[in-house]
Amino acid sequence: MTYDTILTDIRGSGDIKTGVITLHRPKAMNALNDQLMDELGCALMGFDRDDSIGCIIVTGSEKAFAAGADIAAMKDYDFQKVYGSNYISRNWETIRTVRKPVIAVVQGVALGGGCELAMMCDMIFAADNAKFGQPEITIGVIAGAGGTQRLPRTVGKAKAMDMLLTNRWMDAAEAERCGLVSRVLPADKVMEEALAAAEKICSFGRLAVMATKEAVNATFESSLSEGLHVERRLFHSMFGTADQREGMDAFVNKRKPMFNK
Ligand code: DAK
Numbered sequence: 001m002t003y004d005t006i007l008t009d010i011r012g013s014g015d016i017k018t019g020v021i022t023l024h025r026p027k028a029m030n031a032l033n034d035q036l037m038d039e040l041g042c043a044l045m046g047f048d049r050d051d052s053i054g055c056i057i058v059t060g061s062e063k064a065f066a067a068g069a070d071i072a073a074m075k076d077y078d079f080q081k082v083y084g085s086n087y088i089s090r091n092w093e094t095i096r097t098v099r100k101p102v103i104a105v106v107q108g109v110a111l112g113g114g115c116e117l118a119m120m121c122d123m124i125f126a127a128d129n130a131k132f133g134q135p136e137i138t139i140g141v142i143a144g145a146g147g148t149q150r151l152p153r154t155v156g157k158a159k160a161m162d163m164l165l166t167n168r169w170m171d172a173a174e175a176e177r178c179g180l181v182s183r184v185l186p187a188d189k190v191m192e193e194a195l196a197a198a199e200k201i202c203s204f205g206r207l208a209v210m211a212t213k214e215a216v217n218a219t220f221e222s223s224l225s226e227g228l229h230v231e232r233r234l235f236h237s238m239f240g241t242a243d244q245r246e247g248m249d250a251f252v253n254k255r256k257p258m259f260n261k
Pocket of ligand 1: 087111139
């Protein structure tokens with residue numbers, strides 16, 4: 001499969017590897033247009049189906065993860081076009097259906113739809129030059145790809161309101177302090193660290209990895225008691241897997257486990 005707006009690569013030293021997707025519209029700071037979102041969705045689904053891939057990384061350039069939805073493309077859209085074509089929902093949410101973990105590696109700006117795309121990933125590793133913002137208000141719209149929902153759940157209402165209403169940007173250090181990103185690293189180290197984390201994920205049992213992601217995500221979609229119920233059922237189901245027997249036997253017998261990948 002060849003793409004025009006993304007690059008794909010497979011990295012890692014073990015049997016199970018990491019699929020890396022790099023957003024690549026350098027002249028437009030990786031602004032997210034329909035073609036890019038279609039290609040991203042296609043690459044994500046390809047890696048998700050591929051049994052030799054255990055984890056996926058989505059990244060951009062040193063200057064921009066993504067500067068948001070493509071404003072030049074959107075400027076002439078009207079209600080009929082966006083509602084009729086199911087704009088955003090049609091191809092931006094493919095990432096939500098991916099069952100393997102997805103790590104966003106953010107260098108430079110993650111603005112508007114770029115910040116929203118990063119938040120759709122399972123965790124964000126940020127370079128120390130990363131900046132997060134939701135500037136949609138400055139162009140007469142609102143965040144439309146989950147920003148008004150995921151940002152307050154992640155950073156709290158006060159900071160989310162501040163970012164969404166005043167176009168205040170957050171730097172990497174603040175983003176880490178308030179839980180938007182999981183790790184901050186020097187720009188020249190962030191991809192290395194993400195690949196090492198991905199390799200660690202690839203070394204664990206595939207079913208336990210996918211069930212962990214499903215259980216954590218359940219908390220965003222439900223009440224606490226519903227989330228706990230999902231977690232408990234998934235935990236119970238682990239006792240039907242060979243990896244549970246292998247993992248616990250290996251621990252008791254002080255040997256390295258051999259998981260199904
Ligand atoms: N779209 C299109 N082109 C963009 C772009 C964008 N979002 N961001 C940057 N570019 C282009 C610039 O136009 C410029 O192109 P040329 O003039 O060279 O042809 C090139 O990238 C380099 O940008 P700058 O010259 O501006 O570079 P600087 O370093 O000076 O500034 C910047 C970088 C990222 C601070 C600046 O470019 C900027 O402010 N960009 C816009 C950021 C922004 O406002 N992002 C939010 C986009 S709105 C919806 C759902 C979702 C959304 C909307 C509706 N519905 C359900 C209806 C989401 C909306 C958004 O994400």
